[in-house]
Every structure is written in C-alpha cells, then in structure tokens.
Amino acid sequence: MTHPLVTTDWLFEHLDDKKVRILDATVFMEETGDGLKVTPGADAYKEAHLPNAFFADLLQDFSDPDALHPLTALPHDAFVEQARALGIDDGTTVVIYDRGPVVGASYTASDWASRLWWQFRLSGHDDVYVLGGGLPKWEKEGKPLTNEIPLTTAGTFTGTYRPELYAKESDVKQAVTDSSIVLMNCLSGADFRGETNNYPRKGHIPGSVNVFFGDLATDTGALPGQEALEQQLTESGALEPDKKVITYCGGGVAATWNALVLHALGRENVAVYDGSINEWSADKENPMTTET
Structure with a gap:
C-alpha cells in the first residue's frame, strides 16, 4: 500500500x-x-x-x-x-x-x-x-499540546487543478446506469437504507454500493492492513482496475475517507462527488432509493 x-x-x-x-x-x-x-x-x-x-x-x-x-x-x-x-x-x-x-x-x-x-x-x-x-x-500517548498560535509568512503554493478527482451531478447521473462506474455510498448502513433523518432525503442514489467509511479504520484511527481492506472492498467492485469509482456521502466529507483508502490501495481513478446527497436530493427529479 x-x-x-x-x-x-x-x-x-x-x-x-x-x-x-x-x-x-x-x-x-x-x-x-x-x-x-x-x-x-x-x-x-x-x-x-x-x-x-x-x-x-x-x-x-x-x-x-x-x-x-x-x-x-x-x-x-x-x-x-x-x-x-x-x-x-x-x-x-x-x-x-x-x-x-x-x-x-x-x-x-x-x-x-x-x-x-x-x-x-x-x-x-x-x-x-x-x-x-x-x-x-x-x-x-502523552505527546505535547500547546495553546500558542504560531506565526508564518505567506507561502508560494501554486498547484495544478485535477478535475478527474472531482465528480459533478452529471457524472453521478451517468454512473447510475453505467456498469463501468462504481457509485459508492460511504454513510452508515442505517443512512443507506433510509432509516435515519440525517439528510434532506432518505436512502441512497440508485445503483450505489454501501461501504461505511467508519469500517475502514481501526479503533486507533489507523488503516487496517491491506488484506483486511481488500476483503471489505472487493465485493463493491471498487478494486477492479477497469472501473472508475465515485464516492459520495451526505455532504462530501466521509466520501473523502473512502477515497483516501482507495488511494492507499493503489486506485487512482477515484473521484469524490462533492455535492453528495445535499446536492443530489435538492432536485426532486433525482431518484433516491430506500430499503425500509
């Protein structure tokens, strides 16, 4: 990894x-x-x-x-x-x-x-x-903490934008019916099934697989070993090299943890749906599915 x-x-x-x-x-x-x-x-x-x-x-x-x-x-x-x-x-x-x-x-x-x-x-x-x-x-672990605010001078960061890491609503609409794209819901099983009121509309985007981000970390916040991660992710199809992955959640936060895990496993063709359910559910024409 x-x-x-x-x-x-x-x-x-x-x-x-x-x-x-x-x-x-x-x-x-x-x-x-x-x-x-x-x-x-x-x-x-x-x-x-x-x-x-x-x-x-x-x-x-x-x-x-x-x-x-x-x-x-x-x-x-x-x-x-x-x-x-x-x-x-x-x-x-x-x-x-x-x-x-x-x-x-x-x-x-x-x-x-x-x-x-x-x-x-x-x-x-x-x-x-x-x-x-x-x-x-x-x-x-008893390592030091402080309340002192450090000072800095302005940096010279430039960077180069990488649009392939960003999924838009139109990309997700394509993914719903495109078998070459894995649409990964990173919320809890209860959220995925539509059993909670945490987001504007209940459930998940049709065609999604559910891989809860909280299951992809140990109780100390580390990544599980490669074998354990692969076991958790293989069934989703996200490790198949010929497939693109789009991760999403409620507001584009938890989805980034799954993107990080997939990056750790060598998957580069992974985008995060930044708007996630907050954006998707705002358009009542966009379907949501529940399992309740």
Whole structure:
C-alpha cells in the first residue's frame, strides 16, 4: 500500500521541520435527531493543539461561500490563496489532523482531515498526509499540546487543478446506469437504507454500493492492513482496475475517507462527488432509493 497516513511518532520527530506544515482541520458534527449540526473547531484549537499547528477552517475558509450547498470545495484559485495564507509552498509536506468525525461516535476515521487532504490533491499537491488517530491518539500517548498560535509568512503554493478527482451531478447521473462506474455510498448502513433523518432525503442514489467509511479504520484511527481492506472492498467492485469509482456521502466529507483508502490501495481513478446527497436530493427529479 501507499501511505496517505503518517504516524504520531513520525510527526513528533518532525514537529520543528520547516518543510512540514501541520494543519488542524477539526470540525465538530453532532447528530441532533433531525439532521446534523456542524461547527468549526476554532475554539478547541485555541485551547489546545499540536505544536506549530495552524487552524484550517473547513467551514469558512475552505468552503465556497457562493455555492448553493454547504462544504462545496473552493475554486482552485481561491484554494491557492488559502494555502498560501497558511504558509504552504509547492515543496511543503502537509500533515492534517482532526479530533474525530462525530461527537460521541465510537469510530475513529479522520474524515474531516481527509476532506482537506482531498482538496489538496484536487489542487495538485500530493505531498499531503493525514495523522493516523488524530489529536485523540496524540494526546493519549502523552505527546505535547500547546495553546500558542504560531506565526508564518505567506507561502508560494501554486498547484495544478485535477478535475478527474472531482465528480459533478452529471457524472453521478451517468454512473447510475453505467456498469463501468462504481457509485459508492460511504454513510452508515442505517443512512443507506433510509432509516435515519440525517439528510434532506432518505436512502441512497440508485445503483450505489454501501461501504461505511467508519469500517475502514481501526479503533486507533489507523488503516487496517491491506488484506483486511481488500476483503471489505472487493465485493463493491471498487478494486477492479477497469472501473472508475465515485464516492459520495451526505455532504462530501466521509466520501473523502473512502477515497483516501482507495488511494492507499493503489486506485487512482477515484473521484469524490462533492455535492453528495445535499446536492443530489435538492432536485426532486433525482431518484433516491430506500430499503425500509
């Protein structure tokens, strides 16, 4: 496997490396029973974060304010500006962490960190990684935290936009009836079957396979071994080299974790449906399927 995750020990050894930029991408998500509530992790960052880490606000700075749906990825030029503001150059090694996916959840896939990981790759920066286990694992191991806010000068990041990593609504409409495309729903089985009220419409896009992102991480936030991952993903068809994969979820977050896992397994023909169910369900002509 390739290794889109770095270990806490590796990062501890590189805390003062000037070529490494650490980003805290924490967002807090809470299941309210009538949808999902998300809030930036800026206050938590101010209280405690990894030494030399900068806060990357996914909800404000790294989402398109002019888009119809929340969490829409920034246009490339706007992303470049935000990356530069964090002191990032084309030669910077970027390591991203968060504090876990959902408040009170038991699974530990760092899908907020993987969301920003995907955005960096979308803008042509491959020297980007997620911290396995995120801040919870770091803190559990007794590694240092601080409330000091680091200073930086503007970076010179340029990047090159990679549209093949981005799926639009029209791409998903094609995938519904195209057997050469695997349409992967990354939400829980309950969400997939239509048993929850977490999203605007219940269920899943027709033709989807369900691979829950939370099953693709160990209880410490690491990736399971290659054999275990392949066993979980083979039935979906996503590992067949002649097929394209489009991952989606509710708002384009969990889908990026599955994209990261597929990247780790050597699959490059993988796009994330950025709008996901939030966009798809807004058009009442777009079908949704339930299994209740």
